Amino acid sequence: MSKLKKYVEESKNTKSPDLEIIDRGVSNLSDNPAFFELSHVTRLTLTHNKLTTIPAAITNLYNLEILNCFNNHIKELPQTISSLAKLKIINVGMNKLSALPRGFGAFPVLEVLDVTYNNLNENSLPANFFHLDSLRALYLGDNDFETIPPEIGKLKNLQILVLRENDLVAIPKEIGELQRLRELHIQGNRLTVLPPEIGNLDLVGSRQAFRGENNPWVTPIADQYQVGVSHVFDYIRTETYKFLYGRHMAADAPPPPKTADKSKKISRLG
Amino acid sequence: MSLTTTPRPPNPMRLQSLSERNESGLFQRRRLHANEPEGQNNTQVPDQLLAGIREMGPQPDINAGASVPGFPLTNGIGSDMSMGIGVCRRCGEGFGQHQQIVNSNGEVWHPQCFVCAQCFQPFPEGIFYEFEGRKYCEHDFHVLFAPCCGKCGEFVVGRVIKALNNSWHPDCFRCQLCAGPLADSGFVKNAGRALCRDCNAKEKARGLGKYVCHKCHSIIEEGHIKYKGEAFHPYHFNCNSCSIELNADAREVNGELYCLRCHDKMGIPICGACRRPIEERVVHALGKAWHVEHFVCAKCEKPFFGTRHYEKKGLAYCEIHYHQLFGNICFTCNSVISGDVFHAFNKAWHVNHFACSICDRKMSQKTKFFEFDLKPVCKFCYDKFPGELKKRLKKAYDEQNKK
Numbered sequence: 027m028s029k030l031k032k033y034v035e036e037s038k039n040t041k042s043p044d045l046e047i048i049d050r051g052v053s054n055l056s057d058n059p060a061f062f063e064l065s066h067v068t069r070l071t072l073t074h075n076k077l078t079t080i081p082a083a084i085t086n087l088y089n090l091e092i093l094n095c096f097n098n099h100i101k102e103l104p105q106t107i108s109s110l111a112k113l114k115i116i117n118v119g120m121n122k123l124s125a126l127p128r129g130f131g132a133f134p135v136l137e138v139l140d141v142t143y144n145n146l147n148e149n150s151l152p153a154n155f156f157h158l159d160s161l162r163a164l165y166l167g168d169n170d171f172e173t174i175p176p177e178i179g180k181l182k183n184l185q186i187l188v189l190r191e192n193d194l195v196a197i198p199k200e201i202g203e204l205q206r207l208r209e210l211h212i213q214g215n216r217l218t219v220l221p222p223e224i225g226n227l228d229l230v231g232s233r234q235a236f237r238g239e240n241n242p243w244v245t246p247i248a249d250q251y252q253v254g255v256s257h258v259f260d261y262i263r264t265e266t267y268k269f270l271y272g273r274h275m276a277a278d279a280p281p282p283p284k285t286a287d288k289s290k291k292i293s294r295l296g
Numbered sequence: 297m298s299l300t301t302t303p304r305p306p307n308p309m310r311l312q313s314l315s316e317r318n319e320s321g322l323f324q325r326r327r328l329h330a331n332e333p334e335g336q337n338n339t340q341v342p343d344q345l346l347a348g349i350r351e352m353g354p355q356p357d358i359n360a361g362a363s364v365p366g367f368p369l370t371n372g373i374g375s376d377m378s379m380g381i382g383v384c385r386r387c388g389e390g391f392g393q394h395q396q397i398v399n400s401n402g403e404v405w406h407p408q409c410f411v412c413a414q415c416f417q418p419f420p421e422g423i424f425y426e427f428e429g430r431k432y433c434e435h436d437f438h439v440l441f442a443p444c445c446g447k448c449g450e451f452v453v454g455r456v457i458k459a460l461n462n463s464w465h466p467d468c469f470r471c472q473l474c475a476g477p478l479a480d481s482g483f484v485k486n487a488g489r490a491l492c493r494d495c496n497a498k499e500k501a502r503g504l505g506k507y508v509c510h511k512c513h514s515i516i517e518e519g520h521i522k523y524k525g526e527a528f529h530p531y532h533f534n535c536n537s538c539s540i541e542l543n544a545d546a547r548e549v550n551g552e553l554y555c556l557r558c559h560d561k562m563g564i565p566i567c568g569a570c571r572r573p574i575e576e577r578v579v580h581a582l583g584k585a586w587h588v589e590h591f592v593c594a595k596c597e598k599p600f601f602g603t604r605h606y607e608k609k610g611l612a613y614c615e616i617h618y619h620q621l622f623g624n625i626c627f628t629c630n631s632v633i634s635g636d637v638f639h640a641f642n643k644a645w646h647v648n649h650f651a652c653s654i655c656d657r658k659m660s661q662k663t664k665f666f667e668f669d670l671k672p673v674c675k676f677c678y679d680k681f682p683g684e685l686k687k688r689l690k691k692a693y694d695e696q697n698k699k
Contacts, residue, residue: 048655049680073655074680096654097680115628117653120681137630140653142669143685162630167669168685188669191688209642211669213692233621233642235670239695290684 034060041066043089049074053099055081062086068112073097082106096120096140108132119143119165122293125150131157142188143168145293148175156180167191167211168291179203190214190237195281199223209235216282217241219274225263230256242282244274384409412436459483460490471495519544523553547573581605582612593617641670652677 029050037045038060045067053076055061062083069092077095082104084093092115100121108129116133119142126146131154139161147170156177164181167190174189179200184207191214201207202223210229218241229236236255243251246267250257261267288294383390386409391397398410411418414436425437432440442451446462447469457464457479466479471492484496491499494513501508501515507527509516520527521544530542537558545556554562564573568584569591579586579600592599595617606618615632619625624633628649638650638661651658652665652674659665665672668689678686 044656046656048657069656071656073677092656094654094656096677114630119654165669186670190669209670214688235642239692290682292682292684 030055030058030061034058034064037064037067043068044071045069046071047075048072051076053077056083065089068092070094080104080107085109088112091115093117103127103130105129111135114138116140120293123150126152126155128152129154131155133158133160135160137161138163138165140165141169142166143291143293145170147171147193148173151175159183162186162206164188168293170288174198174201176200182206185209187211191286193284193286197221197224202226208233211235211237212241213237214240214286216284218244218279218282219271220247220258220262222262222268222271225259230259244270246270386410414440455479460485460488473499521546521548521553523548524551547575549575582607582610595621640665640672641667643670654680 030047030052033045033047033050043066045064048071052072055077062081063086065087066089067087068089070087070090071092071094073094073096075095075098077098077100079100080095080103084090084104085106088110089112090110091112093110093113094115094117096117097120098118100118100123102123103118103126105127107127108131111134113133114135115138116136117138117140119140121144123141123144123146126141130152136158137160139158140163142165146166156175157180159180159182161181162183163186164184165186165188167188169192171189171192172195174194174197176198177200178184178187178198179202181204184204186209187201187204187207188209188211190211194212194215194217197212197217197220199221200223201210202221202225204227207227208229210224210227217238220238228234236258238251238255238258246261247258250261262271382404384406385403386405389406391404391406396407398405398407400410407418410431412424412433413430414432417433419431419433423434424431425434426432427437427441438451438453442453443456443463444450445452445465445468446460447464450465452463452465455466457466457469459469464479467477469479469483469490470477471483472489473491473495476492478490478492481492483490484493485491486496486499497513497515498508504515507516507520508514509520509529509532510526511528511532516527516529519530521530521533521542522528523533530544530546533542533546533553534540535542535546535555535558536552537554540555542553542555546553547556547559548554549559549562549564560566560573564575565578565585566572567574567587567590568582569586572587574585574587577588579588579591581591588601589599591605591612593605593614594611595613598614600612600614604615605612606615607613608618608622613621619632624637624644625631626633626646626649627643628645628651633644633646636647638645638647640650648658650660650672653668653671654673654677657674657676659672659674663674665674666678666689667673668678681689
């Protein structure tokens with residue numbers, strides 16, 4: 027705690043826009059009210075600490091543009107957090123979040139949201155989550171999503187979508203509406219087919235990325251993936267695939283079982 | 297349509313005058329007409345038989361007689377001689393001893409009988425017009441018989457232009473486009489309008505979407521050239537350099553016309569986009585010359601119009617699309633990178649914005665970093681990752697490299 031006090035004093039004196047408190051074992055910010063007077067700070071990095079919560083008073087740091095709390099023990103975020111009107115990048119990856127607070131979608135200019143490695147699923151998202159149409163990158167890797175709400179199609183500015191190592195059994199066709207998407211990570215899920223609408227996207231090329239390995243793909247997709255991503259996209263754009271996809275969806279086969287053992291994830295511990 | 301002129305109808309009656317010294321203006325005009333050669337019959341032709349313009353002489357049977365009571369008749373019969381003259385032309389009665397007699401063209405009237413057949417009033421200034429045996433005052437004659445001008449609505453006295461089912465003063469009958477007089481040059485009917493020949497040709501060409509040659513005034517069927525702002529048949533001109541007869545590919549340079557061959561040999565730059573010579577502002581870029589409006593972004597195809605462009609692999613791009621395509625938008629601050637760029641994982645950073653995505657600590661060209669969801673992670677942070685995650689990442693990394 028005295029360490030935190032030292033950082034607060036220093037920031038107060040230097041008026042530096044950046045405040046980094048990394049790997050200092052900080053567990054509580056509320057103990058030091060002076061911390062919330064540092065309204066000049068635009069970037070706050072609290073990576074590798076032991077915070078269990080972010081106090082509602084974080085909104086006093088109204089100039090914040092970047093908030094990084096990667097690898098803490100945070101179980102929930104305050105509802106007030108979305109009133110940080112200048113926040114562009116928020117990284118709360120590797121915490122113990124099982125939900126995002128109500129009204130989380132109200133950030134006016136949020137561009138990057140990183141909630142990698144938490145305990146989130148489709149029921150953890152607040153109703154207004156997909157109002158975040160300023161988002162250009164959404165990192166949901168290492169969580170527990172089985173489905174993605176079709177409202178994802180509203181995030182028109184999304185360029186990067188990471189769904190790596192969730193429990194996804196299907197991808198909504200609305201992802202095909204994300205015209206600006208250039209990175210899609212869906213490796214390590216329970217996906218068997220891709221909606222043909224994904225063929226609308228341009229994810230093949232040196233400036234794009236598509237990662238789909240470690241899924242129980244239907245044989246034709248698995249075969250194409252062996253040869254290369256471009257072959258997968260050429261294939262799902264064919265009439266043959268559209269027909270196969272329609273038949274596959276009509277058959278309504280049960281999704282493949284969960285295979286990943288997540289019990290060792292540190293987000294689950296404690 | 298042709299213009300027909302019928303002979304001027306002669307006046308059937310001679311002017312009867314009481315006094316040569318007391319003529320009104322109209323009187324004098326009448327006299328001039330009356331003195332024109334006689335011997336022709338009144339060749340008044342019904343209007344409907346004439347197509348187009350018919351030129352008419354003065355109004356039919358315009359006569360001026362004058363009878364001023366108490367004024368001696370020079371060419372008539374004096375009142376004292378009335379007994380031997382006979383009866384009034386109108387009432388059929390004789391004349392008293394001292395009664396005044398009006399004598400006109402060998403016939404006699406009581407003064408009170410010598411009146412307008414329409415209004416029964418004496419003739420003002422003694423001027424009357426005769427038509428089909430009846431005499432009218434000037435006003436009533438005009439009302440009854442004189443045509444009205446189709447333009448100004450006034451009575452037409454003298455020469456009448458009959459055209460388009462209407463009558464006109466010669467001076468009122470003009471081309472409806474250029475307002476040039478048509479009375480003597482003839483006209484062409486075009487969509488119910490009277491036009492001069494030039495205007496008609498232009499109208500016709502306009503209707504066909506064609507130009508009219510400014511020199512020969514005929515329609516240019518195909519291939520015109522523009523010279524000093526007007527359209528011409530190319531064959532009216534020769535190349536200023538090789539004297540060959542021009543065709544539609546000819547070009548005007550500094551007020552002179554050249555065939556395309558000579559024109560292209562004059563050292564005029566050729567646009568890199570449309571391959572045609574550039575006659576106005578030239579943009580030099582990418583080792584070529586361009587029409588200002590043809591030098592465009594290879595992505596959005598909007599002209600730069602002098603704004604900054606970015607070159608890549610022989611193509612030019614606007615700032616937005618250059619950065620969008622070639623990725624020089626900083627992943628951290630989302631703004632265009634104008635200086636040095638740090639590239640990694642299909643992304644770009646400002647050199648001073650390139651940092652570990654976990655702890656935000658700056659990294660340099662020499663710093664070793666790991667990849668995590670295509671983001672850079674410094675070794676310190678990577679080591680902090682839980683073992684099970686590192687294991688998964690290593691496995692994925694190994695699989696990737698097997699391929």
